[in-house]
Amino acid sequence: MKDVPNDLVSEAEPGLGAVEAGISRASEALLRQQRGDGHWVFELEADATIPAEYVLLRQHLAEPDDLELERKIGNYLRRIQGDHGGWPLFHGGGFDISASVKAYFCLKMIGDSPDAPHMARARAAILAHGGAGRANVFTRILLAMFGEIPWRRVPTIPVEMILLPRWFPVHIGRMSYWARTVLVPLLVLQALRVRARNPRGVRIQEIFAPRRLAWKRARSHKHPGWALFFNGLDGGLKVAEPFWPRTLRKQAIDRCVAFVTERLNGEDGLGAIYPAMANAVMMYDALGYPEDHPDRAIARHSVEKLLVIREDEAYCQPCVSPVWDTALTAHAMLEVGGEAAEAAAARGLEWLKPLQELEVKGDWAELRPHVRPGGWAFQYRNAHYPDLDDTAVVVMAMDRARDQLGLDARYDEAISRGTEWTVGLQSGDGGWGAFDADNTHFYLNNIPFADHGALLDPPTADVSARCVSMLAQLGETRENPRMRAALDYLEREQEADGSWFGRWGVNYIYGTWSALCALNAAGLDGTVPSVRRAADWLIAIQNPDGGWGEDCQSYKLDYRGYEPAPSTASQTAWALLGLMAAGEVDHPAVARGIEYLRLTQGEDGLWAQDHYTGGGFPRVFYLRYHGYPKFFPLWAMARFRNLKQGNAARPLHGM
Template identity: 40%
Template sequence: MLTADATAAEPLSDRSLETASTGTLSSSTLDRAIEAACEALVARQDPAGFWCAELQGDSILESEYLLLMWILGREAEPDLPLIANYLRKIQNPDGGWSLYPGGPADISGTVKGYFALKLMGDSPDAPHMRRARELILSLGGAEKCNTFTRFYFACLGQISFDACPSIPPEIVFLPKWFYFNLYHVSAWTRTMILPLGLVTTFRRARKLKPEQGISELYLDRQAANRLSLKPLSGLPKTWQEIFLRIDQLLKVYDKTPNDTLRQKAIKKAEEWILDHLSGSEGLGAIFPPMVYLLIVFQLLGYPENHPRVVKAHKELRDFFIQDGDEIRIQPCLSPMWDTGIALNALAEAGLSPGDDVARRSTQWLLAKECRVASDWQKNCRPVEASGWFFEFENAHYPDTDDTAMVCTSLSRVGGPDAQSAVKRGVNWLLAMQNDDGGWAAFDRTTDRPLLEKIPFADHNAMQDPSCPDITGRVIEGLGRCGMRVGHPAIDRAVQYIRKQADADGAWWGRWGVNYVYGTWQVLTGLKAVGQDMSESWTRKAADWLLSVQKPDGSFGETCASYDDARLKGQGDSTASQTAWGAMGLMAVHGASHPAIEKAIRWLIETQTHEGSWEETNYTGTGFPRVFYLKYHYYRLYFPLTALARYRRLRS
């Protein structure tokens, strides 16, 4: 558990007046801003060589942890009241909890927040609980919660397991050629399927007292106890209805399974889970499967003092950040991502390979290279194992985004010792390219849209297809390592990117908010591989960025743009998104366009004395429309990169 950084941002520096009063941005002003940002970033480096900022999600992290402790019978844990304090603090005035600050109430998050606080002793008649309850009922009741939320409620006896999707553990035996198998779904889904399958197999619920339950949150109790809110009748007319019918058949099988096959499946699922704990700080090293891992351990009869159980609890608590009498919970830890981007920002600002900052980071990154093949090899041609993951330890799941970022940084400041690792990383990235020319995050994949119709796919990310932003990031890394347009892999990637552009020239952001992020990533990647940036389609993308730039030079885009296309490129100004917009424009216009200087001026004028920037908005994306993130160093290393790149291009 970490302790929160209590350092407050200082007032804006006097250079804001200087830049506002001069016609041309002076080199000395730019240099001072870059130096201050570099000092702030270097000061945050861990002595071991990495950077790791707080990674902030939404209220479900706190509410689900509280519900988990009640499922496990550990509600007396001393940390829980502090978690409940934070959950109360972030409740909206209307009684709901949102996916991101300023967003509308989310029904699933609000029901879980209410339930968690009720279990922690909050009276249903308390004003904050009454507001939450009234809001839930106005949104259609707790029966409108998503499927992942229903698993928690079933485990606490509030609904039947029939209201949850059936996931027979026998899926562990499905062959690779089968349309649905473990290696045709996304890595994050893969780590959830078998734990959830075991939960639905055992169908074990903790019995609560009636007054501890949430029956008051349901408008239709019958609907609450079935998977489909409306009763199914007649022949299915859509793929979703077909899968719901299949689910009904699976539920029949669950009640009278082949005992021999079922026991073998349970054993095989347990073996798969245990195998994927090796070399990792938790199953998948992310919050959701790590929660259900503890439930599975209890279902399988592991005692509380078993080393695996003790370790699993510790790994979840490592996500805690205590701030006074409150604890907030991170969804995972992001050292690889933060370190790769921070090192690249410092390289852009002039860091040399011989510098101690670069040397320590390089040594740390090289020690984290994945040298053992895992899930990714199931769909990939033979290639020497390499790649880097997102967290401190997650050897089963290196990803292309982190690998590209690390290769970019090491190619710049890693020195001779890093080049063999960079070469392996590049070869691994080339092997991971999809048939459509793009890259996905964790696997070499084929888009299978039918998978998104499966009942437990309402997190909108059942699979992990190619996306423009990661493809842009990867070709930027490949470009840094010497590859150019004319190489078959680069040409295929450019063709993919061009096909993915919206009519207005912009690209969607899968992993960052949103079109500003996607467009910046793509344009920067294209520039790095020598694409002609004067062509009409790249100019069109730059024109889109210009069209959404604010009069003061800044950029901002709300998470709501994923739900409402009319909000594309619109939102409160942020330092990270202004940096992205500026760098996207630099990829097309160099440093010459006046809009770029306006963005750079805005960054300098809003920089704090401490060298960083203020940023409250969430600009990271976990699952579009479902889960968003605030990376606490985005407001530092991306503006630094933009300022340093502008200085380099201008000179």
């Protein structure tokens, strides 16, 4: 993306002719990227962890060498190595020991000499941070499977926990969907003390500290009392585990296999996320399933579909985002308007329609058995795990297309079922989580396995705001008790400075955009204190170049307020959409933001962005959505044009 000198950003309102030209170029570029069947999907990039794990998975299974693919993955990992010598969790981020250990192991596995300068720098950085033994639980499990550390250095997770009743305090049904799908096959791997084949015999003992480090202070998300209890329980389990009855262990393993097999999800994979998919493959392998067994074969194939292979680099995605990308791009195209853009949006919605999950009662139904399915997943298919965020965005796009394109009853049933499912999963506090209702068993974050602090899926402001936007767009008023409860939840979640936390996007800019759109849709304008404070916060944090930016470091636990960060196209678009939802289309900050987007638009009509503005797990896992700097800026510019023109044919919708 082009840099914009501060003195080139005018306070004057940009001419609508120039804005229109930018809209045309961006929409034409996005039209060219639409797939033949009508959908859009853009790359979804994480950190070094998953590409490294992919190579190590192949060596775990002793699969035939693919030296060309390894060469390309090696090029990718070397390019994203940080100046600090290790690997960060996001572009320009600080050293992360777990990502660095896996990247180092991968590069050594594919033949990089430990004496090469980049490897020596990585080794020095890892040792300076306490060595590989300080890595997180998932990394230590990988190291145990490769024989680098003993299994006793890994928290004990008895496979028999799969047999516990639902009311038991530590039960997989109380965890988030991603924890469930990752953990269940992992229970089998740990019970069997699986050992990777590692045909090349690569070891990495040189990145372990020469002496055992002192006891490490509990993670900041843990409560000292609960942590002490669960750590003591872990010690007891380590003593008792060898004495578990063999029949009980076999029964538990069988139950795990049944859980995984039921949710295999075809070529889209278990949970449609890489860690769960890879664990399923290793589980089947450990249990002796041959490579051509249908369950193992389809599980293995699902992993290959995540690869992004270019001319000289390759990496593995954590998952794919076609439903999310298609729904959001459809919104942008509907905002643009005109025959070509609206036809493209309609084709995208036609592609989305049959992906609605209407039959499978997923894990969410354990708490809400009487709710009918009706949601959409994030990926191509993930029948057991649709999510509220995608569902709300799809429903709003279909409702908007129904009105704007005169599609009559084309989407009535889909909208009705999606709304019914969304309403049915509202949590008791008035908000919505991403995948489940009332997934708020916070004590579970104290178990030793949960050192990442992301074991749960509680309600969050951004997802809740999307659901409020959907209900309001469909005509639900503030007098309805469920809407009142949702709005009260958003009011409680607003930060002292006027912003909202963004769980799934970085971060307070994302959350504030989401909440402002919801409040606007619900009929709350800039005279309402919460709206006014949020708009003032966005105006106050605008960068001198006219854009907005926020770093992934804003997720730190000791956050004390906004810290300046370089402007990005996607965060600028969110801020603009939020301010326009607050009724500030005529504010000079909006004019300057639009001018920033216009001046940074690339020759191809789109915007480049290396910074990560997507959230996976705060402080642990971040995402670079390659589509965000493509469709969000277009959406913001088109909305600005429409509002300035007073275009009643395209009113401000829920998003």
